[in-house]
Amino acid sequence: MFAESLGGVTAQMLTVGLSAATARHQIIAGNIANANSPGYVAREADFSRLFQSAYAQLGGARAQAGWGAMPALPASGTAGGGAVELDVEIAKLSDNTLRYQSLLRGLDRHISNLAYVIADGRK
């Protein structure tokens, strides 16, 4: 896998973040799809445990500074809400889309840096 061989921890964490954003989008889309389903409880993605274990695994392998600067995805309780509130879901949706795009931009820049290094500093 590219991330393990070349990209390092940054690329791995960005990839995890992108996967999480995709999964979060599916959860929000599921909530919106069930906006008028009686008895449906709105779901919320809980990635805190996932990210903690990912940090621990990656950090244990290569101790690096600056973990606090990692993109923090919202960590709320799962299935803690009530009925689906469309406005809240739409707000979460655009927030998630923005996060996804910024993660993607970050990964793009990271790979540009790698390309710069591979080209020996020449453009």
Place this chain on the structure above:
Amino acid sequence: MDFGQSFAISASGMAVEKARLDVIALNLANLNSTRSADGGIYQPLRLISGEKAGALNFSSLLQGYGGGGAEVREVRALAVPPRLVYEPAHPDADDKGFVAYPGVNQVTEMVSLMSAVRAYEANVVAMSAARSMALKTLEFGAK
């Protein structure tokens, strides 16, 4: 990144809201029907939707989330009394001169209609968000 699932979830939500609109339209269309298809009085229908069971590709990531969107569970007839109107000249009037019209509540139907339309629009927004995410992914590394 599997966006197919995102599109499928939003599409299922749109299908459910479309079916809900059909049922509401049916209720409103039969507002003044005095005879139903089976001979009795038309009973207003209500669409019951629910979560569709389905495995997501990220189910391991999500620790147990198994939602696959929404689906139509059933269309149930509401047990509401008919609306009795005194029209002795009406061919369907009973021996006291009352005609039984379906107990369709126009206000409830219109509110359900607007709610279904808004929910449909929200599904469209979710789908276009997935689309923009997928398009951004295509641009990735293009420079």
